[in-house]
Amino acid sequence: MQVPTMAEFLAKGETPEVLFWVGCAGSFDQRAQKITKAFVTILEKVGIKYGILGKEEMCTGDPARRAGNEFMFQMMAYQNIQILNGYNIKKIVTACPHCFNIFKNEYPVLGGNYEVIHHATFLQQLIDSGKINMKDGGAFKGKKITYHDSCYLGRANDIYEAPRSVLEAMDVALVEMKRCKSNGLCCGAGGAQMFKEEEKGDVRINIERSNEALATGANIIAAACPFCNTMLTDGVKNNEKEDEVQVLDIAELVASCLS
Amino acid sequence: MQYIQQVAFLLLATYAIWLFSKNILQIKKNIFLGKPEDLSDNPNLRWRNVILLALGQKKMFRNPTVAIMHLIIYAGFIIINVEVLEIILDGVLGTHRLFFEPLGNLYNFLINFFEVLAFGVIAVCIVFLYRRNIMKLKRFMSKDLNGWPKSDANYILVTEIILMSLFLTMNAADSAIQLKGNEHYHATGSFIFSGFLVPLFDSISVAQLVLIERSCWWLHIIGIFAFLNYLPYSKHLHIILAFPNAYYARLNPIGEVKNMVNVQNEVKYMMQPELAPTGDAPPTTFGAKDVMDLSWKSLLDAYSCTECGRCSTACPANQTGKLLSPRKIMMDTRDRLEEVGLNIKQNGEFKDDGKKLLNDYITVEELRACTTCNACVQECPVSINPLDIIMELRRSLIMEDSNAPQEWNGMFGNIENNFAPWKLSPDDRDAWTKEN
Numbered sequence: 001m002q003v004p005t006m007a008e009f010l011a012k013g014e015t016p017e018v019l020f021w022v023g024c025a026g027s028f029d030q031r032a033q034k035i036t037k038a039f040v041t042i043l044e045k046v047g048i049k050y051g052i053l054g055k056e057e058m059c060t061g062d063p064a065r066r067a068g069n070e071f072m073f074q075m076m077a078y079q080n081i082q083i084l085n086g087y088n089i090k091k092i093v094t095a096c097p098h099c100f101n102i103f104k105n106e107y108p109v110l111g112g113n114y115e116v117i118h119h120a121t122f123l124q125q126l127i128d129s130g131k132i133n134m135k136d137g138g139a140f141k142g143k144k145i146t147y148h149d150s151c152y153l154g155r156a157n158d159i160y161e162a163p164r165s166v167l168e169a170m171d172v173a174l175v176e177m178k179r180c181k182s183n184g185l186c187c188g189a190g191g192a193q194m195f196k197e198e199e200k201g202d203v204r205i206n207i208e209r210s211n212e213a214l215a216t217g218a219n220i221i222a223a224a225c226p227f228c229n230t231m232l233t234d235g236v237k238n239n240e241k242e243d244e245v246q247v248l249d250i251a252e253l254v255a256s257c258l259s
Numbered sequence: 260m261q262y263i264q265q266v267a268f269l270l271l272a273t274y275a276i277w278l279f280s281k282n283i284l285q286i287k288k289n290i291f292l293g294k295p296e297d298l299s300d301n302p303n304l305r306w307r308n309v310i311l312l313a314l315g316q317k318k319m320f321r322n323p324t325v326a327i328m329h330l331i332i333y334a335g336f337i338i339i340n341v342e343v344l345e346i347i348l349d350g351v352l353g354t355h356r357l358f359f360e361p362l363g364n365l366y367n368f369l370i371n372f373f374e375v376l377a378f379g380v381i382a383v384c385i386v387f388l389y390r391r392n393i394m395k396l397k398r399f400m401s402k403d404l405n406g407w408p409k410s411d412a413n414y415i416l417v418t419e420i421i422l423m424s425l426f427l428t429m430n431a432a433d434s435a436i437q438l439k440g441n442e443h444y445h446a447t448g449s450f451i452f453s454g455f456l457v458p459l460f461d462s463i464s465v466a467q468l469v470l471i472e473r474s475c476w477w478l479h480i481i482g483i484f485a486f487l488n489y490l491p492y493s494k495h496l497h498i499i500l501a502f503p504n505a506y507y508a509r510l511n512p513i514g515e516v517k518n519m520v521n522v523q524n525e526v527k528y529m530m531q532p533e534l535a536p537t538g539d540a541p542p543t544t545f546g547a548k549d550v551m552d553l554s555w556k557s558l559l560d561a562y563s564c565t566e567c568g569r570c571s572t573a574c575p576a577n578q579t580g581k582l583l584s585p586r587k588i589m590m591d592t593r594d595r596l597e598e599v600g601l602n603i604k605q606n607g608e609f610k611d612d613g614k615k616l617l618n619d620y621i622t623v624e625e626l627r628a629c630t631t632c633n634a635c636v637q638e639c640p641v642s643i644n645p646l647d648i649i650m651e652l653r654r655s656l657i658m659e660d661s662n663a664p665q666e667w668n669g670m671f672g673n674i675e676n677n678f679a680p681w682k683l684s685p686d687d688r689d690a691w692t693k694e695n
């Protein structure tokens with residue numbers, strides 16, 4: 001996969017339209033890498049001039065900050081802002097709601113001001129402007145799909161409709177879970193929970209949420225966050241439903257519909 | 260005789276209002292033990308929040324049936340205060356139904372309207388008692404409410420039923436007296452609900468009816484003054500504090516964690532030492548260990564909490580059996596703040612009592628269970644943010660006590676060394692581009 005970096009653009013004296021912030025999960029996690037590649041496929045297909053930071057990208061500091069380690073967060077924010085401002089970045093698109101939230105809401109006060117857009121909104125815009133055409137309404141036409149709201153996209157930033165309208169553009173049969181949109185139940189990964197064992201309780205949060213998703217009878221659980229994706233995939237496996245039910249990112253759904 | 264009643268009323272009213280003001284000022288003092296935080300920007304949006312969230316109870320309508328029932332009690336309580344105004348003026352001036360003559364026909368309509376509300380309040384209070392004690396809704400069965408909080412809720416509902424019953428009985432006795440004729444009692448016409456009670460008073464003499472009417476009048480107003488002074492000790496304080504709490508609610512997107520300027524600067528001076536101020540930096544602490552370390556808004560939040568438990572019902576950790584309950588976070592904060600306030604009142608200044616909000620009230624296990632999903636913040640009908648408190652306590656645990664689970668220490672180390680939360684080489688960050 002040929003993915004242009006900001007350093008290469010700079011060497012050519014060019015500036016891309018948008019920086020694709022891949023994020024740690026999208027870069028390192030094997031499952032999330034597929035989402036990254038799907039999104040790159042879409043970017044290539046619509047011919048947008050984009051770049052990534054490549055090896056220069058670093059963790060935004062989100063898990064550190066939410067665990068309570070403000071020092072670590074500020075260190076990461078400082079370094080990232082130096083790099084982003086150094087490249088004179090104006091617009092960032094990311095497939096990770098945690099990175100999105102931190103760029104949008106927490107970097108500005110530290111001197112990092114960018115137009116930030118989550119890939120759900122980005123895809124919606126591409127669909128609305130006709131840049132993405134899904135063949136015959138898409139390969140998922142009429143399929144029963146449920147969408148899991150990521151906390152950092154939904155409640156944190158009020159983005160509920162964009163991912164849903166992306167799904168609707170594929171003409172899917174969207175079914176909602178009992179708890180959805182602003183009532184949505186967390187997947188259990190936020191607040192740095194992803195990086196530690198869950199506290200003791202009756203049931204794991206991801207299993208509770210996966211059960212709710214499975215109860216809709218949908219064959220595809222759509223997500224828009226790499227961490228939700230991991231948590232829900234584990235929950236589906238726990239139910240031994242992985243042969244019948246797939247957990248897919250909206251970018252993967254769109255990419256596989258591209259004509 | 261009339262003068263004695265007037266004097267007695269004035270003394271009672273003055274004492275009740277003095278005591279209430281004293282307790283409210285103490286609460287205000289306690290709230291301002293918190294750290295300063297400027298929340299005065301954008302007054303237009305803030306007033307809008309007061310109107311929508313506090314007055315309009317917008318978030319209650321996430322559950323419309325309960326919202327309507329709550330609205331009936333609330334409207335009953337607020338609107339019947341117009342009648343309480345008449346009662347107070349009658350008490351001070353020694354008059355009876357002072358508003359009758361100036362209002363004429365409108366008076367009968369108004370009292371009937373109040374009676375509809377009073378009846379509504381009684382009906383809803385009974386439903387609410389049923390929900391709490393017989394239906395045993397999960398939200399009300401939590402161990403958060405064991406002991407006083409459970410009784411508090413029932414006391415409030417029973418008091419409201421008693422106050423409204425007194426009001427209706429008073430009107431019924433009044434109507435019965437009017438039928439029998441008494442120059443002191445205006446012919447107001449019959450009332451819609453208390454009218455049903457009038458036949459019960461048929462065989463009672465006018466003198467006894469006057470005694471009943473007067474007793475109800477006195478018990479009703481004494482009850483109101485007593486209830487007023489119960490508020491500062493009760494979850495029912497939300498009826499007042501929901502308003503300032505809506506006004507001072509943070510307006511930022513709820514996903515935004517509060518920035519720590521002191522840490523921001525320390526990192527900046529480390530990276531750019533030329534910017535660092537000369538001389539020793541003043542000692543500083545990070546995060547919160549006790550209520551005084553929290554923002555004053557978090558303390559106002561604690562006093563505004565009515566322990567309804569919508570937060571905990573929405574909390575993914577709480578709902579899957581973890582120890583964390585956002586409602587308990589708020590209740591603990593209020594309990595500790597009351598304790599600290601009393602400590603200061605008794606000793607002139609805070610005398611170390613060997614306790615802290617962190618560990619003694621809120622445990623590490625509770626704090627560790629939070630996914631920062633903001634469901635509690637989203638749910639709260641009175642604009643409380645439990646997550647702010649959780650975050651401040653977490654910060655203290657990590658930055659003051661270096662108290663982190665092993666896995667988090669590993670994650671911090673990985674971020675520091677590999678710029679990612681996993682132990683993977685930064686050189687491999689773009690490895691995915693080399694694959695297909």
